[in-house]
Amino acid sequence: MTWAVWAPLLLPWITVPAARRLAALLPPRPAALLLAGCAALAGVPAAAATALLAAAALLHLPAVAALGHLSPALLPDGPAALALGTAAVPGCLAIGWAALRTLHRHRLRHLHTEIRRTAVSRAGDVVVLADDGADAYALPGRPGRRGRPGRSGLVVVTTGMLRALDDDERAVLLAHERAHLAGHHHLLAVTADLAACLHPALRGLRRPLAYQAERWADEVAARTVGDRRLVARAVGRAALAAGAAPAARRPAGAFAATAGPVPRRMAALLAPVAPARPVAGRATAVLLLCLLGSAAATVEATGDLHENIETAQCAVGRPAP
Template sequence: MIFAVWIPLLMPLLAVPAARRLAESLPPRAAAWLLTGCAVALAGCTTAALGLLLTAGALRLPPVAALGHLSLPLLGDDPALSVPAAGVAAGLLTACALAAAHRARRHHVELRTARLATGSHPATGDLCVLPDSAPDAYALPGRPGRVVVTAGMLRALPPDEREALFAHERAHLAGRHHLFLLTVALAAVCHPLLRSLRAPLAYALERWADESAASRVGDRRVTARAIGRAALAARPAAASPRPRTVLAATTGPVPRRVAALLAPEPAPAPPLRTAALARRLIATALLACVTFSAAAALDAAADLHEMVEVAQG
């Protein structure tokens, strides 16, 4: 167990770069699901490994061993290593739990504060207009979700681009994209390497909403102009305070997103053999990393269970 339990803690070193690379070659929706699923799987394996380290060390404490009717000489592993490792694992698990609770509470408080702040302003359907002169627009999730836009943003865009902007924000609400970001943020508190998945995930979610908006309005150029003009209008002025957890069309690498919308759609053609092969290799490597991490955690748990049975005679 002492060797297998460390594998889930080290596997993100390989899995995270592979997930980022694979997400670049996938459609936005698939990339968002891939990055989120990978973060959840790796965070779960990391938490399980820390829990196994904590349990293995705790069983060597005489009060715990007596409670479980365990014979200390029959327990495997070196106590000089397992007991300190258990102490470190306990500290890390406590820190992770506190950080996750703080992150979830902050997310809830920010959304509740934003909904209270926008609740006093007139709304037409899911559209809430703020009287602020600073251009801004964002998707505010909740029940019901709202597209919040300022009067300054409405003045900055012509009618067709306004519809594209609203379609973008409605795509965030319909896809519940804020939950993707929250899930990865909670997973990242379990392993610091998972934090690097947030930026590509945010980009994938914005591209997902861009494509949904372009499909809704039926014009990719209008959508691209709306995103670019909204970002330029929102940048010079200090927009009204918005929650850090919401998604907006004006955030992220806007020039890259606009270029993707304006790029001509490729004609149907068989994919390049080298590109397809590279994608398959990366996907295989990522699947192997996640599978190996989960298998190592299960193997360590089985070893711990066997050790307990032996120590109980």
């Protein structure tokens, strides 16, 4: 294959800094969507390129060549490309294993059952757990729950957190967690975690995405209660309570009001609302070029491999359809 197969593997190292730079200039909601979208659009071509390298190497195996009715000797890959392709085979297996573990970590069915069984009280979509540790998080709803209470998910709060906050601060906490559920932030988190399995550079998008998702929920809570200072105070007190008395367990991937860099979130809430800033043209251009370049290179590399296979098939009298 040509150089095209390497572009999707190299460009994410440029895509990540450009995406982070651009997200820092955007409001939280578009910033979170941008980061999640970049993770997916850069991760899929990278995984495809790894699979193409592995496939090109596997075609040299006699058993695979016999199945494809082709002549391995006529495949144009040199020794270096063959060696790298061979190394890509365990890489593909590692990617698949990491992706399966990530999906398993984000499974929620057993958590809903366990939380409903151990809850001390429930009112609508709010579930209270008997735990002296302070915690609160959003647990997304299960598929197929339409028409039932809490179908969008549950807001789980411990008794320790409720004791640490006053009534107004509790209202902020609930508004914050409901914003996570309404915005489907768990899907953004799953996207970023899966992308991190596909290419190591994309791990750099998970932390800024988590921060922007928390800021998104903070802003929704501020609009709901109408007091940004109250939201900042509630976030700070919840974080102090959680630090002083951590809860026994929190599900992986759960969005909590105490997550992320809390002082930075409080500073953003206490600062005057910033006017819309012009988006950095250079970062936008670099990001678009990287994403489009990765997609185009993946298509080019796929076409190259297909042509190589057709050539090797024709050599043994079995032209490809």
